Amino acid sequence: MRRYLIAANWKMHGSLEMVHKFAESFDQDVDLGADVVLFPPAVYLNAMQGLTSKFVQSGAQDLGVALQGAHTGEIAASMIKDVGCSWVIVGHSERRNDQGESDALVAQKFASAIAADLRPIVCVGETLAQRDAGGAFAVVSKQLRAIIDLCGVSVLVKGAIAYEPLWAIGTGLTATPEQAGQMHASIRELIAVLDKDTAKATRIIYGGSVNPENAGLMFAQEEIDGALVGGASLQAHSFAAIIAAL
Numbered sequence: 001m002r003r004y005l006i007a008a009n010w011k012m013h014g015s016l017e018m019v020h021k022f023a024e025s026f027d028q029d030v031d032l033g034a035d036v037v038l039f040p041p042a043v044y045l046n047a048m049q050g051l052t053s054k055f056v057q058s059g060a061q062d063l064g065v066a067l068q069g070a071h072t073g074e075i076a077a078s079m080i081k082d083v084g085c086s087w088v089i090v091g092h093s094e095r096r097n098d099q100g101e102s103d104a105l106v107a108q109k110f111a112s113a114i115a116a117d118l119r120p121i122v123c124v125g126e127t128l129a130q131r132d133a134g135g136a137f138a139v140v141s142k143q144l145r146a147i148i149d150l151c152g153v154s155v156l157v158k159g160a161i162a163y164e165p166l167w168a169i170g171t172g173l174t175a176t177p178e179q180a181g182q183m184h185a186s187i188r189e190l191i192a193v194l195d196k197d198t199a200k201a202t203r204i205i206y207g208g209s210v211n212p213e214n215a216g217l218m219f220a221q222e223e224i225d226g227a228l229v230g231g232a233s234l235q236a237h238s239f240a241a242i243i244a245a246l
């Protein structure tokens with residue numbers, strides 16, 4: 001049985017005040033029925049410790065692949081661990097686009113996270129043009145293959161896969177539950193061909209304009225194991241409503 005995973009990706013939003021308000025609005029001692037993980041900008045991760053618990057965890061939105069050294073601006077996996085985080089996002093489409101991150105680099109980031117005992121959520125997804133051309137799964141499988149080829153298939157279970165069609169991110173357009181469910185099933189099938197147990201146990205979550213209104217329909221899909229939420233995670237009450245939709 002896969003446990004739900006609900007993640008809040010704040011992207012480049014937030015403040016110290018928001019960190020405190022947000023943490024206070026969740027009862028740290030209550031199992032919300034899912035792994036709940038908050039991803040604030042990295043400068044706030046330290047402040048978040050002590051406010052998070054075994055039920056509400058925190059993670060970084062990205063990491064550098066080097067262990068340490070002369071890499072100005074980069075943050076190593078060990079540093080993320082050091083401030084008490086257990087999770088990290090790799091390969092978000094905004095980084096793939098804005099920073100030109102390749103599938104190969106994202107795979108290295110995934111490997112760095114695993115080596116540091118962090119749990120990586122790798123984001124995969126196609127553009128609207130790629131979907132319209134019938135190439136959505138080809139894009140997603142290429143992104144995943146880069147990770148499997150470098151790290152092996154069984155490590156997938158230590159992290160999670162977030163299917164985030166680019167055309168649904170921050171646009172208010174959501175994939176229909178059927179579209180998402182279908183892609184999730186195809187991803188699981190791709191993994192199952194290599195390792196059935198890993199396929200069964202790996203969490204595949206959906207991201208792209210998830211909100212309190214559509215979350216329940218998404219979670220009703222057998223293949224959808226949770227959500228990576230951007231915009232609707234910036235208000236504690238709407239994020240809480242998404243968790244409640246479980």
Ligand code: PGA
Pocket residue numbers: 009164168169170171207208209210228229230231232
């Ligand atoms: P959105 O972002 O919920 O604002 O669409 C999701 C994401 O980019 O992870």
